[in-house]
Amino acid sequence: MDMFGMMNDMIGNVEHMTSGANCQTFSSSTVISYSNLGDGPKVYHETSETRSAPGGIRETRRTVRDSNSGLEQMSIGHHIRERAHIMQRSRNHRTGDAAAFDDEWRRETSRFRPQRGLGYRRHESSSGRRSEGTHLAIEGPEGSPSRQARRYDW
Numbered sequence: 151m152d153m154f155g156m157m158n159d160m161i162g163n164v165e166h167m168t169s170g171a172n173c174q175t176f177s178s179s180t181v182i183s184y185s186n187l188g189d190g191p192k193v194y195h196e197t198s199e200t201r202s203a204p205g206g207i208r209e210t211r212r213t214v215r216d217s218n219s220g221l222e223q224m225s226i227g228h229h230i231r232e233r234a235h236i237m238q239r240s241r242n243h244r245t246g247d248a249a250a251f252d253d254e255w256r257r258e259t260s261r262f263r264p265q266r267g268l269g270y271r272r273h274e275s276s277s278g279r280r281s282e283g284t285h286l287a288i289e290g291p292e293g294s295p296s297r298q299a300r301r302y303d304w
Contacts, residue, residue, distance in 0.1 A: 175202045193217045206231035220244030 176199070183194040195215045202208040210227040225238040241248065 171204050173204065176200070191217070210236075 179198045181196045185192050193215070197213045199211045200208060206229070208229040210229070212225045214221060214223040220243040221240065222243065223238070223240040225236055227234055227236040
C-alpha cells in the first residue's frame, strides 16, 4: 500500500472537484498552545477559516490571541478573484494605553480638522427624506449609482 500515492490521488481528486462551477468549500484550522511554567499560564490561540464559492469569491477570517504578549488580532478578507478588501483590528492588553493614545490622537489631529464637517451622516427632514444641500463626502461621476440616495451610515 503506497500511502504517498494515495495521498496524491486524494489531493488530485479534491483539486478536480473544486475546479467545478458548482463547488463551494470551507476549511478551518485552529492552533492552541498552553504552558504553565510557574509565572502564570500562557495561552496562544490562532484560528484561520476560508470559505470559497465559484467565480473566485472567497472570505477569509483569521484571529490570534497571545496571552504572553497581550496581542489580540482579527482580520476578515473579502476576495473577488485577484481583488480583495481586508479589514484588520488589533489591540494589546499589555500596553494598556489605548485611552491615553486616543486622547493624544484627538489633540494632535484637532488642529487639522475642518471647522465645518462634511455631511457624512444622513440629515432627514420630518418627512423622512434627506434634506437638500447634504452631499456625500466623495461623489461618483454624474449619473453613476453612487450619486443616488443609496448610502450607508455607520
